[in-house]
Amino acid sequence: PGWGAWQGPPPAAKPGVIPLRPLGVGEILDGAVSTMRAHWRTVLGISLTVAVLTEIVVVLLQGLVLNESVDTDALDDPSATVGELTRAMGDTMLNSGVVLVITLLGTIVATALLTMVTSRAVLGRSVTAAEAWRDSRPQLAKLFGLTLLIPLIGATVIAVGILPGLLIAVGGASDAGASLAVLGGLAAGVAAIWLMIRFSLASPALMLEKQSVRKSLTRSAKLVRGSWWRVFGIQLLAAVIANIVASIIVIPFTFLAGALSGDGITGFLDHTGELGWTFLIISGVGSVIGSMLTFPITAGVTVLLYIDQRIRREALDLELARAAGLPGQGPGPSGTPGS
Structure with missing residues (x-):
């Protein structure tokens, strides 16, 4: 090109897994995968350790306690009484609830550790699992409370x-009451989804800014x-991809x-077979592999989406450039983004 030809703006600096500018959807997803690829020892080590420990507890509980105490035969018996059906449904819900709580605890720990890894990867820095644990441990109790509070809301x-x-x-008007309950449930479901997306960035805000639970919710809403x-679209896309992979x-x-x-x-398809230790162990191996690959995707996308929103609203890219020690930016803090 001749003298004075417009060359366009210079490319954004990229000290780590993302360029320091507002990100597109593909760049957020690519950043999550790039973090897993560039820091695979730490990322997969954390995910594998948490997934294995969680699945061991689940398998042992199901094999030694829950399967022995839960009787679901009444659910397949057309002649079962209301009391038998209620008891069987209660046992099933108890079984599922215990497994859900254990899985939730594992997910919280993995999310906390991977948040620290991803935030450092943005700056082009590596972090060991021990360092990620040390940085995230003070916030784990708050993260647990936050993770329970959002679905409770x-x-x-x-x-x-x-x-x-x-x-x-x-009160007696069963048809009108049922119709109103359905309509009210649909409207409330839309409101609940709106609130959960509004608070979906509270987790990285809590971990990286060391905020309280209440301030993290306010920060996410802002x-x-x-x-x-x-x-909503990015979170939904990440969830769909993670579920497909799993x-x-x-x-x-x-x-x-x-x-x-x-x-x-x-027998498995007809629900007539005996699902013993063989089933629990083999299916548990599949769950471990699935969790090992999906933990980094979901956690990475949420963290990068949080950073992207701060870049768009607060020019966080300038602070990140200084923190990464890029030329011409001056000295910056050595901590994680947002801290």
């Missing part, structure tokens, strides 16, 4: 939406304001486990 909103219809149905649909791995292991235990694959 959503469940409360839905319960409030359904309650008027239930009261009317109990960052998401005006970008709700964008945040399904590709978990489903074959589940069928293999069913084929090698009890009455084979036919």
